[in-house]
Amino acid sequence: MRRMNARSSDVNSLVSQLAAALGANAVSTDAARLELLSRDAYRGGGLPLATVRPTSVEALQQAVRLCAAAGVAMVPRGGGASYTDGYVFPAGGHVLFDTAGLDQIEVDTASATVTVGAGVTWAALREKLKALGLRTPFWGPFSGLVASVGGTVSQNAISHGSGAYGISAPSVLSMEVVLASGELMRTGAARGTRHFGPDLTGLFTGDCGALGIKARLTLPLLAAREHFQALSFAFDSFERFHAAQRAAALAGLDDEHFGLDVALSQGQIGQQEDVGSRLRIAAAVMKSAPNAVAGLQQLLRMAAAGQRVLSGGAYMLHLIVEGSSAIEAKARATSLRSVLLPHGEEIANSVPAFVRALPFAPLNNTLGPRGERWVPLHGILPHGAVAGYHAALAAFYARRKADMERLGVITGAMFCGVGTSGLLYELAIYWRDVRTSYHRSVIDADSLAKLPEYPANAEAAAYVEQLKKDLVALYAEHGAAHFQIGRAYPWLPRLDAPARALVQQLKAALDPQGLMNPGALGFVNERAA
Numbered sequence: 001m002r003r004m005n006a007r008s009s010d011v012n013s014l015v016s017q018l019a020a021a022l023g024a025n026a027v028s029t030d031a032a033r034l035e036l037l038s039r040d041a042y043r044g045g046g047l048p049l050a051t052v053r054p055t056s057v058e059a060l061q062q063a064v065r066l067c068a069a070a071g072v073a074m075v076p077r078g079g080g081a082s083y084t085d086g087y088v089f090p091a092g093g094h095v096l097f098d099t100a101g102l103d104q105i106e107v108d109t110a111s112a113t114v115t116v117g118a119g120v121t122w123a124a125l126r127e128k129l130k131a132l133g134l135r136t137p138f139w140g141p142f143s144g145l146v147a148s149v150g151g152t153v154s155q156n157a158i159s160h161g162s163g164a165y166g167i168s169a170p171s172v173l174s175m176e177v178v179l180a181s182g183e184l185m186r187t188g189a190a191r192g193t194r195h196f197g198p199d200l201t202g203l204f205t206g207d208c209g210a211l212g213i214k215a216r217l218t219l220p221l222l223a224a225r226e227h228f229q230a231l232s233f234a235f236d237s238f239e240r241f242h243a244a245q246r247a248a249a250l251a252g253l254d255d256e257h258f259g260l261d262v263a264l265s266q267g268q269i270g271q272q273e274d275v276g277s278r279l280r281i282a283a284a285v286m287k288s289a290p291n292a293v294a295g296l297q298q299l300l301r302m303a304a305a306g307q308r309v310l311s312g313g314a315y316m317l318h319l320i321v322e323g324s325s326a327i328e329a330k331a332r333a334t335s336l337r338s339v340l341l342p343h344g345e346e347i348a349n350s351v352p353a354f355v356r357a358l359p360f361a362p363l364n365n366t367l368g369p370r371g372e373r374w375v376p377l378h379g380i381l382p383h384g385a386v387a388g389y390h391a392a393l394a395a396f397y398a399r400r401k402a403d404m405e406r407l408g409v410i411t412g413a414m415f416c417g418v419g420t421s422g423l424l425y426e427l428a429i430y431w432r433d434v435r436t437s438y439h440r441s442v443i444d445a446d447s448l449a450k451l452p453e454y455p456a457n458a459e460a461a462a463y464v465e466q467l468k469k470d471l472v473a474l475y476a477e478h479g480a481a482h483f484q485i486g487r488a489y490p491w492l493p494r495l496d497a498p499a500r501a502l503v504q505q506l507k508a509a510l511d512p513q514g515l516m517n518p519g520a521l522g523f524v525n526e527r528a529a
């Protein structure tokens, strides 16, 4: 690939060309902005030479053409809510594409589709569709207040709607992707049809921006169902929790669900329960309820349960079922109870009621309950491999117990079914370390002020980095797959030889200079070292 000579005259020339093409306001070389946008929830990377914020597909194409001509790496960033180095480019000297300006939403009620700019947030999309009585099948990750549709689809995500409709990928019909040449490529037959021959839309789901920059995406629509029931169950062992989760997945009754171990239930989720947030939650519960009586009943249940619900057992499973009428939602909840009660005990439903009321909560959880630094990692295991992985993880933690205690490193776990055959087993790691500009940008000042602050802690940070690597290797030993691969999980080496050769040729065809998010998905070139 061509390499850009880092001489400042070349840099200045590209920056002025970008400013001339996009307008000066769409291009920034402000040091604080470069630093902030080069950082994810876990860590920072090399500084970009500029950030661009195109507001139209044509402007995005033009910016890509200029970078390609200059031989400069291009890195797309959506809401920036990831933590797997997806847009963290270690070498620096790139142009960072901030897609937030691609924020148009076009609803086509006749074809039951919505076409969004890649930078549209899930919260903005939900607001727009709610007013029309509509929704998309998958309707966003918990980070949807800032997470974009383009960024989410680029790394595969799971949460809202995933119980019934799966991860983000099946909820996309077609995409318009700007390739490294600046050409616009349309996937799918038309905006309303995905499958017309081999699935080109699927190729760009989970690509972490290594194959191009998504400009527009078309998603299918469903009628929104305002009636719901929230249910929570506690289990005294992981085995019982896992059996219950599998049974619920096979029954296919919920719109979404997630499991928590006791550490996360009392820590990260418990942190939402301060007095200030309670008032906000109460207002949101009333707003999300189909009517005032249902809202008040939910608030009374939550008040009566108080903190007890947060620690009802070793593992908790929280579920939301929907219905097009109150009777249907109740009937589904009754069926689900009969599936789950053989395995555990029903507890108060404050946690899923909170999630339903505030599906896109502020990103306060990017710091731990006592202001610790936070990084999650995950693997998707076939159900048959879960017990073996769980036992191996317990042995892994036991071997490191003394070091983790000495360095104040703590962990928790969260779970979600992936269809009927897989379990997403997510680990959250916390350690005491200095907060960054990222946390100051996503957590409001009042919430930050309530949390303890810590000085830089290089020893614990280095330990966590190694711990992460070792945990990623443990996932691989048990055959786990990953969403949001970014630069954190090995993908290419785990493909068999024909598949690896195919995707390498594909990358070379779509991005011959190796300039599109180098290093993401493991497509390494000399700039990504």
Ligand SMILES: Cc1cc2nc3c(=O)[nH]c(=O)nc-3n(C[C@H](O)[C@H](O)[C@H](O)COP(=O)(O)OP(=O)(O)OC[C@H]3O[C@@H](n4cnc5c(N)ncnc54)[C@H](O)[C@@H]3O)c2cc1C
Residues within 6 Å of the ligand: 041, 075, 076, 077, 078, 079, 080, 081, 082, 083, 085, 086, 087, 099, 118, 119, 140, 141, 142, 143, 146, 147, 148, 149, 150, 151, 152, 153, 154, 155, 156, 157, 158, 159, 160, 208, 209, 210, 212, 213, 214, 215, 363, 365, 366, 483, 484, 486, 517, 520
């Ligand atoms: C508090 C919190 C809660 C979270 N909850 C969930 C959850 O419930 N479920 C879940 O799956 N994940 C979750 N995440 C992880 C993450 O937020 C999501 O995966 C989210 O969807 C990422 O979207 P984003 O727009 O922020 O992407 P970014 O972080 O901006 O980017 C992600 C990747 O996509 C690429 N990219 C971005 N935009 C484009 C584009 N237009 N074209 C091509 N490539 C692009 C980037 O280069 C990067 O590789 C959570 C994170 C946080 C901090």
